[in-house]
Amino acid sequence: VFDLASFDDHEAVHVFDDVRSGLRAIIAVHSTHLGPAAGGCRYWQYADSEAAMVDALRLSRGMSYKNALAELPVGGGKAVILKRATYPKSDALLEAFGTMVDSLGGRYVTAEDVGITDADMSVVSRKTHFVSGLPVEEDAAGGNPGPFTAEGVFLGMRAAVRRRLGREGFKGVHVAIQGLGSVGKVLAEHLAADGAKLTVADIDERRAAKLAGELRATVASTEDILFTEADVLAPCALGAVLNEETIPKLNVEIVAGAANNQLRTPDDGQRLYDRGILYAPDYVVNAGGIINVMAEYLGDGDVDAVRKRIAKIEGRVENLLARAEAEGTPTNFVADQMAREAIGRG
Ligand code: NAI
Numbered sequence: 001v002f003d004l005a006s007f008d009d010h011e012a013v014h015v016f017d018d019v020r021s022g023l024r025a026i027i028a029v030h031s032t033h034l035g036p037a038a039g040g041c042r043y044w045q046y047a048d049s050e051a052a053m054v055d056a057l058r059l060s061r062g063m064s065y066k067n068a069l070a071e072l073p074v075g076g077g078k079a080v081i082l083k084r085a086t087y088p089k090s091d092a093l094l095e096a097f098g099t100m101v102d103s104l105g106g107r108y109v110t111a112e113d114v115g116i117t118d119a120d121m122s123v124v125s126r127k128t129h130f131v132s133g134l135p136v137e138e139d140a141a142g143g144n145p146g147p148f149t150a151e152g153v154f155l156g157m158r159a160a161v162r163r164r165l166g167r168e169g170f171k172g173v174h175v176a177i178q179g180l181g182s183v184g185k186v187l188a189e190h191l192a193a194d195g196a197k198l199t200v201a202d203i204d205e206r207r208a209a210k211l212a213g214e215l216r217a218t219v220a221s222t223e224d225i226l227f228t229e230a231d232v233l234a235p236c237a238l239g240a241v242l243n244e245e246t247i248p249k250l251n252v253e254i255v256a257g258a259a260n261n262q263l264r265t266p267d268d269g270q271r272l273y274d275r276g277i278l279y280a281p282d283y284v285v286n287a288g289g290i291i292n293v294m295a296e297y298l299g300d301g302d303v304d305a306v307r308k309r310i311a312k313i314e315g316r317v318e319n320l321l322a323r324a325e326a327e328g329t330p331t332n333f334v335a336d337q338m339a340r341e342a343i344g345r346g
Contacts, residue, residue, distance in 0.1 A: 007057040009345065011037075012107075016100045022087025023096040026052055027108050028060035029077040031068075033343045036106055037077030038294060039063030040113030040133070041097065041124075045083040056080045062261065063290075065339035066283035069316065070309075072294050075343070077108045083115070091123050098127025106130050111293050118144075132297030145289030146182025148310060149258055153183065154190040155314035156285030157232060157256040163321045164253050164278045165231060171195035176220065176228035176252070179237025180204075180211050183258040183286075187236060188215055201225035202237075227251055235282075240264040242279075247271045256280035269332030280317055281335040287313060 014027040029037040039060055046052040056078055064076025081097060083089075101110050101124065111133035112121050118135045125131045133145075157175070161167055173196050177184050180202040188198055188211060198217035201224070202208040212219045220228055226241060229251040235241045239261035247268060255262070255277060262282045263269050272279045288310045295306045324334040340346050 018096040021092040021096040024082040026056040027079045028056040030060040030064040031075040035074040038074040038109045039078040040111040041079040042113040043115030068342035070287035094123040098124040102128035148288035148292040150186035152288030152313040156317040159317035160280045174230040175232040176230040177234045178225045184236030235259040258286045269330040273330040
């Protein structure tokens with residue numbers, strides 16, 4: 001049941017209903033302490049409006065934490081558009097969303113997320129300048145964030161491998177990757193190039209078989225991939241894959257991957273800790289995409305500058321893992337605490 005009190009750390013929540021276009025949307029602003037609340041817009045069919053509200057609130061808090069630890073000069077927010085059968089996605093609906101974003105005067109900056117493309121964002125940008133993630137020219141910062149995210153995940157994973165396995169790089173390290181989409185595929189390529197042994201799975205079996213052929217990886221079924229006996233598990237598909245049911249059956253030393261909200265609940269971080277599995281918090285390692293998108297929005301540097309910022313993820317993960325170990329605390333609690341300190345809520 002929706003409990004408003006558990007989300008009382010948000011600065012504001014805006015609900016919009018545009019009768020003409022059928023737009024029903026929520027914009028949650030978690031924090032503007034470090035700058036405008038930045039975070040994508042999700043277009044999704046929710047079971048009900050309460051589910052949409054919970055998603056918006058949870059995701060916007062997540063963006064605050066992610067952006068703060070990525071040392072970006074922005075806060076955190078998120079928008080959700082409720083997908084409705086009677087009002088399919090249209091230019092009118094996206095323009096109405098742009099008008100709503102604009103009405104917040106820059107307190108919230110939008111971008112694409114699940115169900116929204118860069119072309120959709122171009123339509124949104126007809127009505128507001130507070131938008132990022134637009135199509136860009138080659139070699140400019142911005143555009144498809146997947147490869148940038150993959151780079152950061154690779155570096156964050158490398159820090160975890162160093163700490164837990166005492167190994168420098170991935171030669172002979174076995175990594176199981178769940179999901180070979182725009183992040184997972186590029187992550188697999190980086191790992192293979194560095195000598196990792198790979199087991200991969202995707203619900204798109206042809207995609208998995210093709211990549212396995214190219215990288216000499218083993219293909220696992222989507223049922224088995226999470227429980228592969230390996231050094232590292234990299235969830236790069238869905239959220240909530242680390243939970244009460246799956247954690248007891250994991251066969252790895254480390255979890256480090258791109259998927260957002262890998263832990264179903266914060267207690268699952270404790271469960272991993274109790275099993276002696278080192279968890280590299282998702283929003284710390286998967287910040288490469290937002291670092292890239294924000295460079296585009298803020299006009300702050302080219303691809304080289306973005307890469308330099310992403311390179312810092314490795315040291316950041318090292319520090320976080322060291323602090324968690326020194327404090328004897330699960331890594332997700334330490335990450336949340338560090339983020340809260342950064343946004344003045346320590
Ligand atoms: P994507 O949609 O390009 O790829 C996801 C892949 O996972 C698809 O190939 C899909 O077939 C596969 N998949 C779905 N369910 C699966 C299952 N049960 N078992 C195996 N494979 C499955 O998504 P993308 O962009 O690669 O993102 C992956 C994850 O990383 C998502 O959770 C996303 O929220 C997160 N993320 C992505 C960022 C980005 O820059 N694209 C940035 C930060 C987080």
